[in-house]
Amino acid sequence: MARIGVFICHCGTNIASVVDVEKVAESAKTMPGVVFATTYKYMCSEPGQAMIKESIEQYNLDRIVIGSCSPRMHELTFRKMLKGTKINPYMLEIANLREQCAWVHTDREKATEKAIGLVQMSVAKVANNKPLTTSTIPITKRALVIGGGIAGMQAALDIADCGFDVTIVEKEPSIGGHMVMLDKTFPTMDCSACISTPKMVECNAHPNITLKTSCEVEKVSGYVGNFEVTIKEKAKYVNHDLCTGCGLCQTKCPTKVTSEFDQGLSKRSAIYIPFAQAVPSKPVIDPSACLKLTKDKCGICEKVCPIGAIDYKDEVRYTTEEYGAIVIATGYELVDWASMYPEYGGGKYKDVITGLQFERLVNASGPTEGHIVRPSDGKEPKDVVIVKCVGSRDPKKGKSYCSRACCMYSAKHAHQILDKIPNSRVYIFYMDVRTPGKGYEEFYDNTRRDGAQYIRGRVSKIYKEGSKLIVRGEDSLIGKPVTVEADMVILATAMEPSPTVADVANKLGIVIDADRWVTEAHPKLRPVETQTNGIYLCGTCQGPKDIPDTVAQGSAAAAKVAALLCHDEMETSPMISYVDPNKCSGCGFCEGVCPYKAITMVEYAGRDGNRRVTKIVAQVNEGLCQGCGCCNAICRTGCIDLKGFTNDQILKEVDALCL
Amino acid sequence: MSVKKDNNWEPVILAFCCNWCTYTGADLAGLNRMKYPENVRVIRVPCSSRVNPQFIIRAFQKGADGVLVCGCHPGDCHYATGNYYTRRRFMLMKRLLEYNGIDPKRFQAKWISGSEAAKFRDTVIQVSAEIKALGPNTKFVGTYAPQTATEGGQE
Numbered sequence: 154m155a156r157i158g159v160f161i162c163h164c165g166t167n168i169a170s171v172v173d174v175e176k177v178a179e180s181a182k183t184m185p186g187v188v189f190a191t192t193y194k195y196m197c198s199e200p201g202q203a204m205i206k207e208s209i210e211q212y213n214l215d216r217i218v219i220g221s222c223s224p225r226m227h228e229l230t231f232r233k234m235l236k237g238t239k240i241n242p243y244m245l246e247i248a249n250l251r252e253q254c255a256w257v258h259t260d261r262e263k264a265t266e267k268a269i270g271l272v273q274m275s276v277a278k279v280a281n282n283k284p285l286t287t288s289t290i291p292i293t294k295r296a297l298v299i300g301g302g303i304a305g306m307q308a309a310l311d312i313a314d315c316g317f318d319v320t321i322v323e324k325e326p327s328i329g330g331h332m333v334m335l336d337k338t339f340p341t342m343d344c345s346a347c348i349s350t351p352k353m354v355e356c357n358a359h360p361n362i363t364l365k366t367s368c369e370v371e372k373v374s375g376y377v378g379n380f381e382v383t384i385k386e387k388a389k390y391v392n393h394d395l396c397t398g399c400g401l402c403q404t405k406c407p408t409k410v411t412s413e414f415d416q417g418l419s420k421r422s423a424i425y426i427p428f429a430q431a432v433p434s435k436p437v438i439d440p441s442a443c444l445k446l447t448k449d450k451c452g453i454c455e456k457v458c459p460i461g462a463i464d465y466k467d468e469v470r471y472t473t474e475e476y477g478a479i480v481i482a483t484g485y486e487l488v489d490w491a492s493m494y495p496e497y498g499g500g501k502y503k504d505v506i507t508g509l510q511f512e513r514l515v516n517a518s519g520p521t522e523g524h525i526v527r528p529s530d531g532k533e534p535k536d537v538v539i540v541k542c543v544g545s546r547d548p549k550k551g552k553s554y555c556s557r558a559c560c561m562y563s564a565k566h567a568h569q570i571l572d573k574i575p576n577s578r579v580y581i582f583y584m585d586v587r588t589p590g591k592g593y594e595e596f597y598d599n600t601r602r603d604g605a606q607y608i609r610g611r612v613s614k615i616y617k618e619g620s621k622l623i624v625r626g627e628d629s630l631i632g633k634p635v636t637v638e639a640d641m642v643i644l645a646t647a648m649e650p651s652p653t654v655a656d657v658a659n660k661l662g663i664v665i666d667a668d669r670w671v672t673e674a675h676p677k678l679r680p681v682e683t684q685t686n687g688i689y690l691c692g693t694c695q696g697p698k699d700i701p702d703t704v705a706q707g708s709a710a711a712a713k714v715a716a717l718l719c720h721d722e723m724e725t726s727p728m729i730s731y732v733d734p735n736k737c738s739g740c741g742f743c744e745g746v747c748p749y750k751a752i753t754m755v756e757y758a759g760r761d762g763n764r765r766v767t768k769i770v771a772q773v774n775e776g777l778c779q780g781c782g783c784c785n786a787i788c789r790t791g792c793i794d795l796k797g798f799t800n801d802q803i804l805k806e807v808d809a810l811c812l
Numbered sequence: 813m814s815v816k817k818d819n820n821w822e823p824v825i826l827a828f829c830c831n832w833c834t835y836t837g838a839d840l841a842g843l844n845r846m847k848y849p850e851n852v853r854v855i856r857v858p859c860s861s862r863v864n865p866q867f868i869i870r871a872f873q874k875g876a877d878g879v880l881v882c883g884c885h886p887g888d889c890h891y892a893t894g895n896y897y898t899r900r901r902f903m904l905m906k907r908l909l910e911y912n913g914i915d916p917k918r919f920q921a922k923w924i925s926g927s928e929a930a931k932f933r934d935t936v937i938q939v940s941a942e943i944k945a946l947g948p949n950t951k952f953v954g955t956y957a958p959q960t961a962t963e964g965g966q967e
Contacts, residue, residue, distance in 0.1 A: 223835075223839045223842075224856065225831075225835070225836065225839060249839075249854070249856075251842065252838065252839040252840075252841075252842030252843060253838055253839065253842055253854055254842075255842075256842035256843070256845055257841060257842050257845070257846060257847055257848055257933075258847065258848075258850050259847060260850065263822075263850040264850060266850070267850045267851075267853065270853055271853065274853065274855070664892045664893070666887070672892075684891070684892045728858070746861075746893075746897055748891050748892040748893045748894065749891075779891060780858055781858055781859040781861060781862065781890075781891035781894050782857065782858050782859055782861065782862030783859060783861035783862065783891065783893075783894045783897055785862060785864060786861060786862060786863060786864040786865070786897070786901065787897070795858070795862065798857060798858055798862060800864060800866070803855065803857065803864075803867055804866075804867065804870055806855050807826065807855070807867055807870050807871050807874060807876075808870070808874055810824065810826055810853045810855070810871075810876075811824055811826070811871060811874035811875045811876050812874070812875075
């Protein structure tokens with residue numbers, strides 16, 4: 154028989170002024186299993202805790218109920234207190250007599266009656282509590298960063314600086330991401346490549362960082378501290394151990410295809426280094442373009458390579474490694490505006506370009522060496538229209554969210570055009586101008602002072618007349634339609650998550666929202682953690698953001714990773730699910746509903762009466778289980794239960810409340 | 813508690829509240845000193861998806877007049893997807909109970925976030941008033957037989 158002690162707190166006058174605490178304690182004494190009940194002014198105080206400890210000894214209690222404030226307030230305090238006694242810290246229940254009783258009621262009699270009910274419920278539950286012990290799991294002191302853009306690089310560098318090994322997995326042949334494509338960064342106008350390429354070089358040179366370019370995550374298993382990740386390395390057809398990066402192969406390659414890095418504004422060869430500052434600065438062969446690989450012709454690169462690094466027989470390779478923590482930094486792509494906005498030409502006018510294409514045009518290392526010219530005829534545009542919110546803030550055609558960086562980069566584009574092209578005119582169609590950031594509003598003001606014309610309204614149509622693009626829109630401030638004859642149109646297209654994100658999220662077992670952004674564990678208080686322990690996020694995979702915010706988030710994720718990896722082992726909550734394999738029928742329903750992939754079906758050698766039987770049963774991974782209890786409610790045989798919230802405990806609470 | 817139908821009759825209403833949203837919201841209602849009827853008693857569960865339909869049946873068997881299941885708003889579940897199961901499970905449960913003659917007002921599922929203290933208060937006030945108007949629940953009452961219960965009849 155349980156020996157329960159009940160301790161009712163006055164909480165000064167917080168509880169005692171509404172609830173007759175003495176009456177509650179007296180009533181508790183009559184409840185089954187209760188051998189001692191008392192009240193005290195402040196249970197959580199030092200003397201209050203000492204009194205509880207003494208009572209445990211004096212009355213030989215084996216479990217306690219404390220009637221006080223919310224368990225969310227002091228459950229941990231009292232568990233900690235029990236650590237110094239003979240009672241297991243989990244042989245404790247708290248009746249919420251303050252937040253959910255004294256503070257919300259005024260009728261003393263009814264409140265006291267409710268308080269007695271709540272104590273009775275806790276007494277019934279605690280009678281069925283079982284001692285629980287936290288277990289520890291070891292931590293592999295290595296981190297994996299998925300994505301080698303500025304977010305991933307920053308996270309990797311910070312983790313590596315803490316002394317932990319980091320692997321960066323990047324699907325492209327070079328790290329760098331989108332930032333290295335950009336020309337200047339707002340609002341300070343410092344050169345994007347000049348500040349991001351040193352980070353790329355640093356990642357390559359850092360003794361704790363391993364770069365895995367042209368690689369993707371194939372499979373993830375395990376749990377916090379102990380992930381096992383299979384990485385797929387695509388065939389590069391160039392032996393990077395031998396290759397010196399001389400670049401002779403790409404100058405001789407006869408096949409030319411559209412350059413991804415230059416956003417379609419230039420050509421690259423089939424064997425290529427994506428851009429001049431690429432890291433690693435070694436070529437790969439594009440198997441869909443290479444004549445040797447597609448038609449078994451050519452083979453020039455193999456002939457010209459002075460050290461024989463070309464390997465047409467290269468194959469996909471898989472490696473499996475262990476990591477303690479994973480950071481997802483898969484970044485963004487621009488929405489496919491051409492399919493969303495046929496009225497803007499749907500991609501058939503060469504001089505209607507995206508902001509990212511403009512970045513390449515205005516970039517000194519871009520296809521035009523920084524000269525702003527029309528892609529159609531190479532002439533310098535005089536009248537440029539910038540259309541904001543293309544695909545963003547437009548739930549009917551595109552996305553409902555604000556793409557956040559566009560207002561600022563559009564202002565920057567306007568500034569650059571007005572600066573570089575004398576007598577040029579820039580018209581910016583906008584819905585709102587949003588410039589929350591340090592120095593952002595000032596930059597926007599300066600752009601207007603430079604002469605950029607802001608027109609508040611949407612563009613309804615873009616069409617061609619001669620060599621001019623006619624932009625028709627509305628100026629909603631004067632309430633009239635406007636028409637602008639432009640030489641070039643720049644669309645501020647919305648960011649959307651990288652197309653790979655759904656696949657990666659699925660493999661990691663993390664959640665993405667309706668727009669495919671990775672969901673953080675808490676939007677305010679846990680912004681760089683995912684719902685799954687040990688998996689963190691940073692950068693634009695979580696939502697549109699600019700470079701300063703991305704870098705800050707990269708460092709934040711790194712701090713979280715370091716805080717995990719600096720321990721040799723970690724304690725796990727004991728309030729998790731467990732399976733009685735003898736009762737389990739192996740239906741597998743629980744496996745399907747578990748949000749953490751914590752349940753697997755395994756073979757179990759059990760007994761049926763006197764017979765030995767082998768059957769399939771559910772098994773809970775203690776490292777993965779977060780204790781939600783979803784599996785408990787779906788279990789048909791009731792064989793899976795949640796420690797600390799067992800079926801039995803909750804049913805006893807129900808019974809106690811209904812009596 | 814008395815089960816007489818008179819003017820002083822108070823219903824017994826059980827509210828299963830998830831630890832992360834509704835229980836927090838209920839605590840916040842206290843912090844803001846909001847007032848609501850005494851007849852609702854909260855049972856804390858980690859997630860609304862922890863609530864086994866059996867708990868609800870048991871509550872009615874034992875004489876509860878109303879049961880509430882409250883969790884995070886869909887999309888906001890602390891455990892990512894738990895409340896989606898809650899939603900599906902109890903949509904079905906509601907119909908089953910209705911089929912068995914229990915007024916749908918006696919069993920309600922609500923989404924109340926940790927910041928929606930006022931919604932918690934309003935829900936409690938509303939449900940309490942609705943069930944008071946319905947009078948005591950008689951369906952299932954007294955049908956509980958310990959031997960057939962899944963916990964092995966440890967009464």
